[in-house]
Amino acid sequence: MARLAGVSRATVSYVLNNTSAVRISEPTRRRVHEAAKELGYVPHAAARSLRAGHSRMVLMPAPRVPVGPLYSRFFDELQWSLSRLDYTVVQYGGVGLHGDEAARAWAELRPVAVIVPDEGLGPKGVAVLKRSGARAVVTMGPEHVEGAHALVMDHQEVGRAAGAHLLDRGRRRLGVVVPEARGLDVFSRPRLAGVRRAVRGTDATVTELPLAYEEEAAARLAARWRSLGLDAVFAYNDEYAMLLMRALQDEGIDVPGETALLGADDLVLGRLLRPRLSTVHLRLPAGRDLAELVDRVVRDPTAVPETHEVLGSRVVHRESS
Amino acid sequence: MARLAGVSRATVSYVLNNTSAVRISEPTRRRVHEAAKELGYVPHAAARSLRAGHSRMVLMPAPRVPVGPLYSRFFDELQWSLSRLDYTVVQYGGVGLHGDEAARAWAELRPVAVIVPDEGLGPKGVAVLKRSGARAVVTMGPEHVEGAHALVMDHQEVGRAAGAHLLDRGRRRLGVVVPEARGLDVFSRPRLAGVRRAVRGTDATVTELPLAYEEEAAARLAARWRSLGLDAVFAYNDEYAMLLMRALQDEGIDVPGETALLGADDLVLGRLLRPRLSTVHLRLPAGRDLAELVDRVVRDPTAVPETHEVLGSRVVHRESS
DNA sequence: TTGAAAGCGGTACCAC
């Protein structure tokens, strides 16, 4: 590259980075740019960050959980906001790595910040990342992790809101759907626990209903529905709610007359069902705000880790409950 | 690190990589491992790949399109398979970058392979990537790109299958829903074109129906439905089909009696609708196969680029058509 | 205005 333009490597660097501390003559700039174009020259990011001692890479382990449209939108916004702040967002496919082993793998890339969407990063993992140069570590999970900034997303609150709503509606024998799909228990367990908490101190009961996301599984559940003696069910989310509503209706069970039904996520499809689906609307944090938090912490890593409760839950009452 | 263990950098490298060409004494190995643990030492991936001249990184620009469960499963499998082959999968959030500019940004990372899910990579982009050291470039899009291996996913075929099915069912005045959500036209345009192709040479007509994914938009469309004089509609996918089915039914329009309705993607929700939704089932390639293609090409980059048609379309006839 | 050279953190060859 330098040879082709007939200049030194240094000059190339100056020209391509528009280094303001150094003035390069127009003819030279042109020669460099032409040579770069001709060779299809692209700088080597690794070499650059090696020399610089830092990068602008924000690393985000890809969530191991199938994510819905809600999360996708949040993530898109986050990514876009970080790009605007001149960070490079990279999702790392750490399939098969767990705990501190995963943290080490991430640390090898020397990201300036790490955003961990799942649970599974411990205090030791945080320490490894920080020692390796990560200036910001942000977790998005059920609880705070020592040393990291945390966006606490307490899905128990979702269950609590659901339970409270059903009690309000006069229901006392509550079922709670727990998806059998592995990976979803990160969410389903806390939601179930939340319903349990909501009924504490009342005469209401909570029945756990394992359910696979398949028509037949739902039909089997519906077939034994009356024997369960439930008058309400929180169906984990809108999709499971739709699955169950169909099965119940096929079985001749009136919703909400005989059984109230409540979903979560407030998807469009809930409004298309008949009866219209009551649901727990979740409010995720704005991707923009997270991006700004990351940026702030990167600039001042000494800031004491903040913990924010970010999962807003609000029941949207329609016709199914 | 070397200092703490009281050995040279070289020795550290030998120990941590279990270099077989060199034998290190047990006591030394222990000292190195202890020092590493104590410091939380993690090797610097950039330095390593800089020295090695290559990496095992497979780069995948994050798709700009909201992806459904179908694609998510495919991608998970791909990622898992590549991990097993000892590649590191990284999704690059290239929001805001286009065409060759994006290709340059990817090339900076010096990935050993690049898998491009969207359209938008041109022959020049491919060349840039290859010159920068990418041994495999695979595109997944509507058409083959010069110089790259291609998994051609021709969504026209989806539309063609849909159109043919509706014609088979005796329909002649076909509507085709075209989502207004920007980004989706990558898929919706070819699907529409496919329907057009299917009716070519017949007396059937095709009417384009722009539609936003909102209840009100669907209601407005349904309100003027009879004036459109359509006897069938291909609703882009199952979710739009559900949206439209509800609106039509609310308007008192019988499905399939008055209007046949066809979705795509074969989601679970289609089976839950009444009437059960006919749909175009898409068969994506196995993530495993793509992983093996990538690996094969990485090992022998001289292989002449292969082009595979990978999008299988099959109409699943249920009750709505 | 430009070039020479050091050094980022590893790896691998060659001496000792």
Next chain:
DNA sequence: GTGGTACCGCTTTCAA
């Protein structure tokens, strides 16, 4: 067995 050292590609003083 272990250490010295050159080198990967780039940035950044410092001199010329």
